[in-house]
Amino acid sequence: MVVASIVAFLGALTAPWLYRWLGSAAGWVLALLPLGLAVYFASLLPDVVGGQTLRHSLAWVPSLGVNFSFYLDGLSLLFALLITGIGAFIVIYSGGYLKGHPDLGRFYLIILLFMASMLGLVLADNIVTLFVMWELTSLTSYLLIGFSHSEFKSRRAATQALLVTAGGGLALLTGLILLALMGGSMEISELLGQGQLLREHPLYLPALILVLLGAFTKSAQFPFHFWLPNAMEAPTPVSAYLHSATMVKAGVYLLARLQPALGGSEVWSSALMVFGLATLLTGATLTFRHTDLKRLLAYSTVAALGALVFLIGLVPLTDYYAAMGFAAFLLAHSLYKGGLFMAAGAVDHEAGTRDITQLGGLFRVMPLTGVAVVLAALSLAGLPPVLGFIGKEVLYVAALQAAPAWMVGLAVLGFAVGAMLALLLVVPFFRGQPPQEVHEGPPSLWLGPLVLAGLGLLLGLFPGLYNPLADAVASAVKGQAVAYHLKLWPGFNLALLLSLLTVLLGVGLYFLYPRLQAWMVTDPVPGPENGYNALLRGLMRLAAGVTGLLQSGSLRAYLIWTFAGLVGLVGLALLHSGTLLWPSNASEVNPAQVVLMAMMLLGAIIALGLRSHLGMVVVVGIVGAGVAILFMLQNAPDLSITQFLVETLTAILIALVLLQITTIGQVPAGRPLDAVVAMGFGGLMTLLMLGMLSQPLELHLSNFFTDKSLPEGFGRNIVNVILVDFRALDTFGEISVVGLAGLGVYALLRWRTRNDKEDDPLRGTTSSVHLIGATLNTLILQTASRFLFTLLILLSLFLLLRGHNEPGGGFIGALVAVGAYALYALAHGLAASRKLLPVRPLRLVGVGLLIALLSAFPSLSSQRPFMAGEWFTVFGVKIGTPVIFDIGVYLTVFGALLAAIFALEESALNQEAP
Amino acid sequence: MSWLIVLPLIIPLTTALLCLVVPYRRAQRYFSLVGALALLAAALTLLNQVGQRGISAVQISDWQAPFGITFVADHLSALMVVVTGIVALAVALYALAANDTAREALGYYALTNFLLVGVNGAFLTGDLFNLYVWFEVLLLSSFVLMVLGGDKAQLSGGVKYFAVSLLSSVLFLSAVGLLYGATGALNLADLATRVQEVPTGLLSALAMLFLVAFGLKAAVFPFFFWLPASYPAPPAMISALFAGLLTKVGVYALIRVFTLLFTHETAFTHSVILWIAGLTLLLGVLSALAQGEIRRILSFQLVSHIGYMLMGLGILTPLALTGSVFYALNHMIIISALFLIAGLIYRLQGTGVLVSLGGLYRSHPWLAVLFLLPALSLAGIPPFSGFWAKLTLVTAGLQAEQYWIVAAALLVGLLTLLSMGIVFAEAFWKNPPPKSYRFTPGATGGWFALTLPIAGLVLLSVGIGLWADPLLRLSQTAAQELLDPSQYIQVVLGVSR
Amino acid sequence: MLDLVVYALVSVGIFFLFIAAIGVVRMPDLYNRMHATSKAGTLGVGLILVAVAVFYQDLSIATRALSALAFVILTAPVAAHALGRAAYLSGVKPCDTTFVDELAGHYQANHKLESVEETLPASNPESNP
Amino acid sequence: MSFLGGALVVLMLTIPLAVYRLVKGPSLADRVVGLDLITSVSVALAALYALVSGQTAFLDVAIALALFAFLATLGLARYIEYRGHQGE
Amino acid sequence: MEILLAFLVGGLFAVGVYLMLRPHLIQFLIGFLVVGNAANLLIFTAGRLGSQFPPLIHSNGGVAQPIANPLPQALILTAIVIGFALAAFGIVLFFRAQQVLGTLNGEEMLEAFEPAPIPSLVDEPHDPTQPSQEQIPS
Amino acid sequence: MRAFVHNVVLTIFWMAVTEAFTLGNFLIGFALCFLILLLARPLFDPQSQRYFILAWKLPRFAGLMLWEIVLSSIRVAQAVLSPDMKIKPGIIAYPLQAKSDLEITLLANLITLTPGTLSLDVSSDRKVLYVHGMFVDDPQKVIESTHESLEKAVLEVTR
């Protein structure tokens, strides 16, 4: 069985190639695949009819308890036979119907994939496997419905079908998982025995609703029936196969399959009966709104599906009639509906229209198709001597046994419409004139309908042929052994009377049809499809609204959201705890620092009121300077130096850029909301800090660094030893960032000068500023800078080399060196400054990082980890890899910053050029 | 072994530096390819080692934890690094075929490799401050990559991406400082042993600060706006890399700290995560539906699906975390593939705007297959890889009786399907627009070279779907390690406190 | 004794820095303010640096302190010159009480500066009250 | 508080005066003069703190600061020379 | 002292955030600089204050106590440098943005994507300009 | 210059002999060797004689400079602290005698550091230095006094 399923999938995958190879004959060859499978399943008939259930299992995803497990009993076997049997005819039929279509190879592929999935679905034992197959059928049918994808209607119908069935699928998945959790197993065969446990579980009702949702959407039950007629946009073979015989019955299959586990409760029966009946009547009613053959058949399918669901709901309430009626009606419907769809397609193919009001006299030109239609219509009308009659009879018996009278009455009404439809279908074959040049299609087009309809007749005449399998089916649905004798002639009883009534009503309706139809078409009742469309439109509107609200494009809005979220979440956490932590021990208050802090805050607040950009930069600079001084007063010399240098460099960079921007724009004023958000955030940070300070600080890390810095790190500047040894990896990342920033600035500015010189609309305005890139062309500065340059380079090397022991180090040293070059560039121009450096600065970034990286490798030789410090004594001087690493830092920072400054200068010079 | 853990850092770093130092473009291309291959090989070896020997750690610079910086490879880290290697290789191949010489000249290869350095560093480091540093490395390289080329969309998106990232950096930094000030520790394992002494309220507030800082990077509601504003702008090879890797680093960090550090009050913290997950899921997918351009749709989908990863974290059961990990790994592969496909579509028809696209189903059936498979996987349709992630998460959610998040997760799956369905209907099914564009292959690589890496990713994803057990098992192990941090702490600190 | 010298140096240094600060506030225009910073400011910083050198009485420290001093003395006037010139070029006008402005009108568009000899008269009637 | 500690506080009181000019302007060059004075005071502070703390390391802070203050002034001077009339 | 710093840091954060929220990108950048300083001060305070000596070891190997906590200093150094790199890149990025987009106002800098109408799967497009490519039976 | 090189070489020799490569020892050695060279002054060619002259003039020049700064600061202090600020500012053109880059730069810097004057710019042809004066009663007087005291001192050192 597992093999059969895999063969089905693999066989499907060969279809496009086979088609390319064999051309139009491919259909006949490909039909061998379903046919072979049908034969295989037929060979299993004796076992199954004998009461055996076959089970094969293959571990698939054992970590989730998912098995590729298959289970074959009467119910699955009937479905498997239908799928493969009808599938074979459909494949043949497709070859004729879509002859010469450019996408036929693809079509074969998808329809065979569909068949394989459907087969997997009805054979699956594991709920996940079942669900996988379930979704695969939705998916393949999506591709099939959208086969004529250049039409908008097809695309819409495909998406609609996908959405409805996949949406239901999700409900189903949830329901199935709940069942598995409740029953403690993912195997349906095991769940079936636990009906009692499941029904008494508190989650029974939600699980049931979810499963029903899945089944109802798939099987087009009211109110989800609307997608099915729309799906008639698909080519006819698809409609015939998916929408009559197989896929839509997947929901019915599932309900029947789970009946022994879920059935037996009040809810189950009433839900299924009510919705089944509603569907039956909906399908019947909507029949009046169309004259398109395929649509008529589609509504009839809806009605039949309703009847099947109704029957399943009856199963627990009757002894065996309902189960047996299910078995009989299911097969009957598959045979006649498959045949009718194919016949309708053949008519359309040959006559060019499917409108029953336009057709006439077809029997003369299409006799074989005509025979098939007549036989199938008999079954549809529920007339003897065909299987449809038997199915409907047993159904009536079951309904009379357990359903309320009003339900029976409504069912009769629904079936009467079926009888009317049968008349509607048959009449065009006999009345009127055939259209010009219409003739019987090729065998591929009439073979299927004829055989299926013939089969209906055969089984109607000799129901005993089907009886053993029907018993097995009914047993599976009922959950206990059922033995019933199917008879064509049950004798006179109430059910027969109802049948008669049905037919009479049907004939009556046939005559009323034109009037009823006119009424229904002119005054269409808003159906659930309108609901679906409104939902989708509403969804799209909601989506647009949400997006407009959230994704406004304004940076400030994004930031406000972020801060609001932040303040909200952190505030929530603080409120939630409800306690305010206050530090108990703090260090002595230092007046100098307090003065400094007050000034910083004051300066910052003053800056908020300024209307000049650079002025603001300058004022905010005092915050930076204040922090630097504070660092100094708190005994952090390296920090203080770095802070000063970095603040200055930042200010210089901003000035350098502002210099090149012509239209800076006004400094906009702040808004109250901003102030609220900002103060909220600031307040929270203060609260968090107070909380943090209320905790004692564990100093194990710093004590370790202080202890080991000299004896094992060979440096007296503990901060620097942390940077280049204890936490050198941080520094590595840090200089990578610096290098990247240099690369980034270079790339940003370079791209412009290379690529968009012509199409930059702003060039005209920028070039109006003269001399932007000019130097401070003064003799005094030029003379001083010559001297200062050498001095600064020397100082920078000095700072680099002694950094391990005293304030300094690679970063500070590099900044000083950059300062030297910047000074020289200020005084003498970019070109002159460039001449003082023999390599390109960006190359230095690479070299510096490479040196830093290489300094991490010597430890490999002593089998110590990455970056472990190795120290050597060369001529009495202690040299270690951390020192070499610091040289890498120096070069990287130097190269990156210089590259950025040079690129900026160059961009200024380029702007200046006319 | 100790060097093996740092190889995922060293390899891209070396590659990047070689590309910086050697100016010849052909050499850089060669470095880039060899580097990506080597990275993948190293990552796989690492995963194998971790599988055999359990969590492994190396003390960088040979300073015993918690004093130095520790690199730790557990299953989560190793898996993330492996998938990073895969995505990197695919994108490297695509870039070779795309042959964007202008970007190459401005350091494309160095930048992407630096990005990988940052990503892998973030995945492997066992130190909170070091994590900050790697975040910055990957951020800066991504900034540059983002704006490289500097057209309007890139710059306007890049500015937002940059601005929001700055904010997240500052928040992260402050959060690290506060946590240090409250515990005295930076090493994650060390922190894990010390956070219990911090008062619950304070710790929860700090946890929220980390949630926001990482949430900004992971692009969750209400912090995701920068992503759709910027990701659609750069060329496919760059946005694919971003989409695959960057947000996942944020997700990884969230998973790490909310399993290792902040498990003191899950009723509060993880409920918040669940809410965020749900809102991200729903609002992300809704916004995706309001887009008419493929890469913008994908960007919002990317956002939305981060919600799934958080969902597992919020539920915090073994199964749920398994789902999160699996989802993240799977998502990295498929979203990269989808962005690359969007790039191909752009090359084919000169636009990504849906109404101007069409006819690809007929003209490029293989592209349709390549699109459909990851798209369905994204929507969680079985038997594709995304389904297993969703199945795991949904099961976990039902087990934990978190019904509304399960409902949101399922609904989002459906809406994702709708969104992908719209793309398929418009770009593939609909008739092509009257205007015809010409395929613009790279100078060195044609159609085949461009599709090869995509096909690789898609095949991998299909493979994961059909044979989900190995990856699920690994994710399960990762989840177990996360939920019981004692082994992690033991390995890093050498003692179990 | 030594302490007293140090204290004196520091006090005088701070005094001159205060002078500079007050000058920056009180002086009528930019150019006069720059007088305050470039002279009193430099001296104030210098004195404190000298105090450091005196206090430690260590040759290497003294060298550092004095080289810092040298640096300040060397750079302060250069910076003042660059700033003053730039300010003049950008249009910062001397205050009304400015007695004479012989620079007026001598800057060319390209920021080249003519000497007085080329374009007499030496004094600009405009700025001569 | 020691004499030098007090000196530190007194010295800091010059900063508000400089900030006054920094904020008041009116020209950008005036602001730079204010900034320049702040950095001068900072250099003095560093030197003074080297005295107060007994740590000559802070002398290096003074040197580095003096150096970069010079560079900053030059950079801003260039800005003023070409753009000063706009950035009031 | 620590408590005062907590308030200073909060104040600086507030000022910085207020600036970051202004639409002008230069303001944003300045705000970032302020916020960065606040974060650095935060870390510094986290290491506790009250030291009298910098974290330097004497030439004789001795350590004067109370020594400043060296770890936050190292962390801040790294953070300062990274912040600087970010700011430097940001300045140039904003500069380029101004050149290409013509504004430095974040609110005028809306998403500059190609306009892309949202296709509907409910209603047929109003302008069916697409000629049907092939006629196939359905 | 050769004399300077001699001096340095001798100092290194001194340091080697005393086995102390420290800054202090260098300075001591340098001073010692300078005295020796001073003794041996007649041995040097006329060009090298400048070294010895400079060695005398430079300290004197530095002293002058420092003194000027002190003086000027006091003048500024007077002005700043006086209630009515008796200043009489003006910008004057100072005709330069100094020619070389070094001379002009030194002079300009000195002018800035000295009482009441501040160099603004040098004309492009290097003929004129524009000076801002704080107390310009008579421009000619300022020019003359600057010429007498500062420019002379500068030229003495440089020529």
Ligand code: NA
């Ligand atoms: Na090291």
Ligand code: NA
């Ligand atoms: Na350093």
